[in-house]
Amino acid sequence: MKILVAGTGAVGGYFGGRLAEIGRDVTFLVREKRKEQLHSQGLQISSPHGDAVLSVSTISDNSSRDSFDIVIISTKAYQLEKAIQDVKHFTDSETMIIPLLNGIQHLDTLKEAFSEEQVAGGLCFIESTMNSGGKIMQSSPVHRMVFGPLQANWSNKLNEFYQLSKEAKAEIILSEEIEEEMWHKYMFIAGMSGVTTLFRSPVGLIRTYASTAVLQVFQEIADIMAAAGAPLKNNAVEMQMNTLNQMSDKMKSSMQRDMEKGAQTEASHLQGYLLKLAAKHGVRAPLLTTIHQNLTIYSQQYPYEK
Ligand SMILES: NC(=O)C1=CN([C@@H]2O[C@H](COP(=O)(O)OP(=O)(O)OC[C@H]3O[C@@H](n4cnc5c(N)ncnc54)[C@H](OP(=O)(O)O)[C@@H]3O)[C@@H](O)[C@H]2O)C=CC1
Numbered sequence: 001m002k003i004l005v006a007g008t009g010a011v012g013g014y015f016g017g018r019l020a021e022i023g024r025d026v027t028f029l030v031r032e033k034r035k036e037q038l039h040s041q042g043l044q045i046s047s048p049h050g051d052a053v054l055s056v057s058t059i060s061d062n063s064s065r066d067s068f069d070i071v072i073i074s075t076k077a078y079q080l081e082k083a084i085q086d087v088k089h090f091t092d093s094e095t096m097i098i099p100l101l102n103g104i105q106h107l108d109t110l111k112e113a114f115s116e117e118q119v120a121g122g123l124c125f126i127e128s129t130m131n132s133g134g135k136i137m138q139s140s141p142v143h144r145m146v147f148g149p150l151q152a153n154w155s156n157k158l159n160e161f162y163q164l165s166k167e168a169k170a171e172i173i174l175s176e177e178i179e180e181e182m183w184h185k186y187m188f189i190a191g192m193s194g195v196t197t198l199f200r201s202p203v204g205l206i207r208t209y210a211s212t213a214v215l216q217v218f219q220e221i222a223d224i225m226a227a228a229g230a231p232l233k234n235n236a237v238e239m240q241m242n243t244l245n246q247m248s249d250k251m252k253s254s255m256q257r258d259m260e261k262g263a264q265t266e267a268s269h270l271q272g273y274l275l276k277l278a279a280k281h282g283v284r285a286p287l288l289t290t291i292h293q294n295l296t297i298y299s300q301q302y303p304y305e306k
């Protein structure tokens with residue numbers, strides 16, 4: 001089974017690397033700078049589960065036009081449109097797409113670009129970032145990737161992919177309820193990245209001094225999602241509070257790490273899309289609005305390429 005990873009950063013480099021590490025047929029779609037890094041120093045992972053330096057296969061958007069069975073998409077949301085154009089050279093009508101982006105809006109973009117049947121659901125829990133030298137730094141042990149079919153007629157390729165992932169040094173899970181899981185992860189990350197960027201603090205201090213804000217933002221998001229008809233559990237807010245309460249004091253969100261690097265954030269894909277749903281369904285979300293305003297002001301102050 002031929003696997004292509006589009007987005008060899010903190011997420012794709014980690015999970016793709018863990019598959020390559022056990023000899024699976026993984027290729028990384030990369031641009032020039034990343035290609036040079038990977039060829040000169042290998043795919044480097046620093047992790048509580050053991051470091052790795054892997055020699056990996058790469059292709060670029062203009063190289064040969066092979067088709068892959070599975071394409072894992074792990075770019076940022078604002079890079080997705082270009083990534084889709086590049087990935088298209090390497091897919092056919094049987095290729096299954098597994099996106100690992102946070103959020104939900106990208107599913108529509110992908111279904112439009114490929115076909116409804118080709119797009120699976122996916123998400124991950126991992127605290128990782130890529131440092132300036134291209135090394136993937138995982139800072140806490142959780143490394144869970146969940147994927148699964150979004151409709152009943154699922155491709156056997158997903159099952160095959162699950163079977164060949166089992167030995168990888170990562171928790172890779174096939175879920176029959178991936179859509180519901182994605183909405184819950186979306187609730188969690190929109191809230192957690194929102195408060196960690198608003199208070200510019202890891203979760204420990206926020207839990208101690210601003211737990212009411214955390215509860216409020218999860219509740220606002222739950223109200224928006226419920227109004228939009230998302231498949232949420234009755235205790236969705238409590239579940240997110242529990243997840244947050246189990247995290248270490250030092251835990252940060254990837255959006256917060258991006259902000260610390262002065263990089264672009266996924267605010268419009270995460271909080272911005274929720275606020276669009278809130279406006280559409282007439283739901284009030286004052287704290288989420290403040291969080292989004294904070295991210296918008298940040299985006300106006302930093303000189304990243306817009
Ligand atoms: N990091 C984390 O801890 C977590 C992140 N997520 C989510 O995962 C997604 C990915 O995040 P993350 O891995 O942190 O992001 P990174 O910025 O670390 O990685 C994105 C990678 O995608 C590459 N890329 C972008 N466009 C293309 C393209 N057209 N062709 C080839 N490569 C491309 C970038 O390469 P280049 O250098 O060439 O731009 C970069 O290496 C996001 O939606 C994020 O919210 C989810 C859970 C945890």
Ligand SMILES: CC(C)(CO)C(=O)C(=O)O
Nearest residue numbers: 124125126127253254255
């Ligand atoms: C909260 C966390 C680390 C969980 O994977 C995450 O999804 C992110 O920071 O983007």
